Structure formats: C-alpha cells, structure tokens
Amino acid sequence: MLSVHTSPLHQPGTGDAGGLNVYLVELSRALAGRGAEVDLFTRCRGEGHPPWVPLAPGVRVRHLPAGPRRPLPKEELPARLAEFSLGLLRDPGLVGPRPYDLVHSHYWLAGQAGRVAAAHWRVPLVHTMHTLARVKNAALADGDTPEPAHRIRAEHRVVAAADRLFANTADEAAALHALYGARPTRTDVVRPGVDLRTFCPREGRRAARRRLGLPEGAFIPLFAGRVQPLKAPDVLLRALAELVREAPELRDRLHVPLIGGVSGTGTRHPERLRALAHDLGIAGLVRWEPAVPQPRLAEWYRAADVLVMPSRSESFGLVALEAQACGTPVLAAAVGGLPTAVRHAETGFLVPGHEPVDYARRLRWLAHRPEAVARMGHEAVRHAAGMSWEAAADGALRAYRSALAEARWQRRGQGRRHAPAPVGVPVLEEKERRGFTLAGHFVSPKEWCSPDSAVQ
Numbered sequence: 301m302l303s304v305h306t307s308p309l310h311q312p313g314t315g316d317a318g319g320l321n322v323y324l325v326e327l328s329r330a331l332a333g334r335g336a337e338v339d340l341f342t343r344c345r346g347e348g349h350p351p352w353v354p355l356a357p358g359v360r361v362r363h364l365p366a367g368p369r370r371p372l373p374k375e376e377l378p379a380r381l382a383e384f385s386l387g388l389l390r391d392p393g394l395v396g397p398r399p400y401d402l403v404h405s406h407y408w409l410a411g412q413a414g415r416v417a418a419a420h421w422r423v424p425l426v427h428t429m430h431t432l433a434r435v436k437n438a439a440l441a442d443g444d445t446p447e448p449a450h451r452i453r454a455e456h457r458v459v460a461a462a463d464r465l466f467a468n469t470a471d472e473a474a475a476l477h478a479l480y481g482a483r484p485t486r487t488d489v490v491r492p493g494v495d496l497r498t499f500c501p502r503e504g505r506r507a508a509r510r511r512l513g514l515p516e517g518a519f520i521p522l523f524a525g526r527v528q529p530l531k532a533p534d535v536l537l538r539a540l541a542e543l544v545r546e547a548p549e550l551r552d553r554l555h556v557p558l559i560g561g562v563s564g565t566g567t568r569h570p571e572r573l574r575a576l577a578h579d580l581g582i583a584g585l586v587r588w589e590p591a592v593p594q595p596r597l598a599e600w601y602r603a604a605d606v607l608v609m610p611s612r613s614e615s616f617g618l619v620a621l622e623a624q625a626c627g628t629p630v631l632a633a634a635v636g637g638l639p640t641a642v643r644h645a646e647t648g649f650l651v652p653g654h655e656p657v658d659y660a661r662r663l664r665w666l667a668h669r670p671e672a673v674a675r676m677g678h679e680a681v682r683h684a685a686g687m688s689w690e691a692a693a694d695g696a697l698r699a700y701r702s703a704l705a706e707a708r709w710q711r712r713g714q715g716r717r718h719a720p721a722p723v724g725v726p727v728l729e730e731k732e733r734r735g736f737t738l739a740g741h742f743v744s745p746k747e748w749c750s751p752d753s754a755v756q
Contacts, residue, residue, distance in 0.1 A: 303407065307363075319430075338359045344363035381409065408455045468491060524597060537580060559591065574588070
C-alpha cells in the first residue's frame with residue numbers, strides 16, 4: 301500500500317490526517333487477519349521513526365525519503381513524487397524482481413507512484429481515490445480554493461492505469477464512471493467499516509458524561525473532524541445561533557464540543573471560526589477540543605446526543621459510522637457517502653443542502669424528544685454492526701483476487717488490457733542527470749514532477 305501525503309501513524313483530525321488514515325490502519329489490520337502481509341509505504345517527515353514500524357502482526361509502515369524530512373504542504377508534494385517512486389523501487393528491503401503481488405495506492409498523489417511501481421514490477425494496481433477533485437470543486441464553500449487542474453489530470457491518469465478501482469459507495473462508483481471514464485467492470489464498491497471493539501455503547505451516555513466532566517442534563521450536539529471549510533463547521537455554528545433565536549429556552553442546556561484540528565484551507569485563517577462564534581453570540585456554548593485518540597473519541601460520541609456533519613463533500617464519512625456504533629444518531633448533509641452511512645429518519649437525519657435553518661429545525665426537534673434520540677441510537681448500533689472492517693477486507697480480497705487472476709491471464713497471452721504502455725526502468729544511480737523512459741518518451745526528473753507535464 302502507498303500513501304504519500306499522510307501516514308497511518310498520524311493522529312486523525314490533525315493536519316491532513318482524517319478518515320483516510322483510519323481506513324489505512326483498519327483495512328490493513330483486517331487484511332492481515334485474513335492472512336495477507338501488508339507493507340504500507342509513506343513519506344518520511346523526520347519524526348524520528350525508524351525505516352519501518354510494526355503496526356500490527358503482518359502489517360509494517362515503511363518510511364521513504366522524498367524531499368526534506370519535515371511536513372510539507374500537499375501543494376509541494378507533486379514535486380516529490382519522482383523521488384518517492386525511485387526510492388520505492390530501490391528500497392533495500394525489496395527482494396526479487398516482483399517483491400509484491402499487488403500495489404494498492406491511496407489518494408491521487410500515491411496513485412502516481414503506484415503507476416510507476418506496479419508497471420515496473422508487472423503486478424496489478426488497485427487504487428482508492430478517497431476524494432475526487434471534480435466532486436469537491438462542485439461543492440466548494442464560499443471563498444474556498446478549488447482543486448487544481450493538474451490534480452484532475454493526474455486522477456484521470458490513475459483511472460486509466462488502474463487494474464481495479466475501489467469506490468466507497470455506488471454513488472462514488474457512478475461519479476468515477478461519469479466524470480473520469482472509469483469502466484464499471486473494473487470498479488468495485490468496497491464499503492469502509494468501523495472498529496466495533498472501540499466504537500460501541502458500553503456504559504452509555506450518562507457514564508461518558510461523568511468521565512468527560514459534561515453536564516448530565518445538557519443537550520450536546522457534537523462536531524468531530526478536521527476544522528476546514530469542506531467540513532462546514534460554520535454551518536453548525538450558524539445553526540446554533542438560529543436555534544437559540546427560535547428556542548431561547550435551550551440556551552442554558554446547550555453544550556457544543558468541536559473536536560479536531562485546523563486543517564486544509566482552514567489554516568489560512570485559524571481564528572475565523574472562533575470569531576464567527578463570537579459574532580453570532582454563541583461563543584459561550586462552544587467547547588473547543590483538539591483531536592483525540594480513537595478510544596477517547598468514542599467517549600465523546602457516547603456523551604453526545606447527536607453528531608452533526610454538515611459537510612459539503614464526503615466520500616463516505618467514517619465518523620458518522622463511528623458515532624452510530626456508539627449509539628449516537630447523526631444529523632448530516634445528504635452528500636457523497638453520507639446517505640449510505642446514515643439511514644434517514646431511522647439512525648439520524650439527512651439534510652438536503654447547507655441552510656443553517658434546516659439544521660436548527662432538526663436540532664430543536666431532537667432536543668425536545670430524548671426518547672426519539674434513544675430510539676435512533678439503538679437503531680444506529682444495529683446499523684453500524686453490519687459494517688465491520690472484516691467485511692471490508694473480504695470485499696477487498698475478492699477484488700484483489702480478480703485483479704491477480706486477470707494479470708495471470710494476460711501474462712499467458714490470452715488477453716490484452718487497454719492501458720498506457722508500461723513504465724521503463726528508472727536509472728537509479730544517475731536519476732538527477734539521466735532520467736528514465738515513460739511510455740516511450742524520455743523524461744527528466746524535473747519534467748516528470750512538473751504539474752503541467754504532458755507525459756505525466
């Protein structure tokens with residue numbers, strides 16, 4: 301597995317770490333539980349980790365040097381992809397011309413390195429997008445920055461090169477087909493799961509509130525995730541202001557934790573959200589909390605009456621599934637994978653659009669109906685129980701086996717896949733001077749890592 305921009309060792313909810321990190325950790329563990337051996341390569345950021353770190357039995361995280369050994373903005377990482385790819389191919393731990401049976405890359409940056417490695421080793425490439433630039437650009441918040449054109453071009457190249465594509469939901473698969481020309485026969489819907497050992501009801505809401513020091517009789521809507529415009533925490537704040545205007549009697553009961561670190565374009569104005577809460581007159585209702593480890597996050601889910609996810613785009617929304625597994629209903633935007641993660645009017649509510657008044661109306665309904673919150677919570681636990689990471693691993697293994705069987709069939713000369721020509725062998729010893737051959741073209745390292753290169 302490849303993940304260039306973020307490591308499974310990073311804390312979800314900070315920087316670029318989020319649901320993708322949870323996905324990498326949990327799917328790898330579940331695959332290892334089914335007998336697979338997984339090496340997960342990521343960029344070395346100078347955090348003091350050794351070259352490889354055991355994550356679980358059968359799973360190792362391996363760190364490759366690519367650029368300065370410090371965190372880099374995602375915007376600078378395309379220029380490091382050639383170095384990452386070359387480092388992967390010459391890694392001293394690799395044995396033989398085909399050290400792996402299969403490459404599974406995650407996110408568009410890793411997909412570029414995955415194309416090189418899979419073609420060089422002549423093994424299948426499986427890719428999971430996690431987010432799609434075209435989908436994100438269609439749902440931008442006011443003032444947010446669109447994904448660049450070179451990312452969209454790179455995503456098209458990965459779609460063309462991959463032997464299999466994993467989509468979180470049928471809707472994401474449809475978007476891959478309609479927006480990127482992905483072939484349905486090479487696209488597998490593999491739903492993410494939830495760690496049901498960590499995320500479960502346990503002692504319940506009252507005990508969780510005692511442990512967290514929260515008022516027992518409060519009405520607690522919770523936000524958990526990266527604090528950035530895409531996740532729309534501003535919509536929640538505006539909904540709270542609308543709620544106390546419509547139902548002033550709730551002001552004394554409201555207690556609203558926002559858990560997570562400033563991320564993405566939110567880092568440009570890190571104080572903007574706090575300033576908005578102050579301007580709306582609700583600053584005293586909001587409790588700002590940093591991102592926390594998974595067991596602690598489960599406590600926050602159990603303590604809340606409802607998780608609020610007004611996201612403008614979500615490929616799936618793992619936090620919605622985690623909260624439901626803890627017995628907490630979800631109030632979410634009806635976007636992306638959230639209609640799959642949440643059953644409307646059964647385990648929570650789905651809101652079309654991002655009008656704060658619509659969220660305020662649902663919050664008011666829930667605040668006055670604790671029996672409905674409890675009923676939805678029971679249904680949420682049952683719903684989440686059907687989405688385990690073990691089930692996700694079974695789906696992934698079926699797709700892997702299909703890709704491997706097709707690769708064997710092609711090697712016997714009985715089929716020919718319509719894909720870009722294989723990547724030539726990089727000249728490792730003199731890579732800075734000599735470059736390598738890609739699909740019949742000589743490419744210098746500088747040209748290969750350029751965002752506008754026509755041969756990428």
